[in-house]
Amino acid sequence: MTNEIGVYALCDLDMVPIYVGQSVDGIRSRVQRHLTSARSDIIANRQIDVWEIYGVLAWPVSDRVLIEKVENFQFHQFDKICSLMNGKIPPIQRDLPVLLSECQIVHVMEEKERQKRLDPALRLPRQIEQYQRLVDYIQNVKDAAHLKRSLHAHFQRLVKYHKKFLA
Numbered sequence: 001m002t003n004e005i006g007v008y009a010l011c012d013l014d015m016v017p018i019y020v021g022q023s024v025d026g027i028r029s030r031v032q033r034h035l036t037s038a039r040s041d042i043i044a045n046r047q048i049d050v051w052e053i054y055g056v057l058a059w060p061v062s063d064r065v066l067i068e069k070v071e072n073f074q075f076h077q078f079d080k081i082c083s084l085m086n087g088k089i090p091p092i093q094r095d096l097p098v099l100l101s102e103c104q105i106v107h108v109m110e111e112k113e114r115q116k117r118l119d120p121a122l123r124l125p126r127q128i129e130q131y132q133r134l135v136d137y138i139q140n141v142k143d144a145a146h147l148k149r150s151l152h153a154h155f156q157r158l159v160k161y162h163k164k165f166l167a
Contacts, residue, residue, distance in 0.1 A: 001106045003028040004060035007070045009078060010034065010048065011055040013118050017078040018085050018153075019048055022071040027058045035108060045142070046134040047085045047150040051126055054114050058104040069093050070100065083153035087146030120165040127158050 003026040009017040010031070019042060023030035035050055037043040043050065059074070061067045072093035078084055107114075117123065131154045138147050 001028045002060050006061040007059045009057040010053050012052045013054045015055050020075045022067045046137045049130040056106045060101050085150045085153045087150040124161040124165045127161050
């Protein structure tokens, strides 16, 4: 994965983006911090479960001034497809003054492991636990609108996994 500065999206086991972020100190190092729970607010706040992360999309952005615009643009592109777990909603970025560079796609686990984790009998209980951890965090640590928005995104996923489990 590139270690250039830019924007990235963490994707779940279905390669559906669940979180969009930016890094001004290198995409690779920022994603590694998320995956290892080292200095990652979205992990500490229970917003995402690293067990679900299968892939990363990365867009290097050479101009630091444009990073936030690219992040806002990508957030709104993905959030309208499936609610992101970012919590906070950035301003809408309708157009970009530059074309996005080609997206780099990196898988962070072996396909065999991904196939195992796709099993609804594993995925549903895991999502229930994650939902409960976030509810507990909101009730006991921080009651914030951005965390409730993340909770709503988790609930939508929970319903999806529930349906697959019953099918």
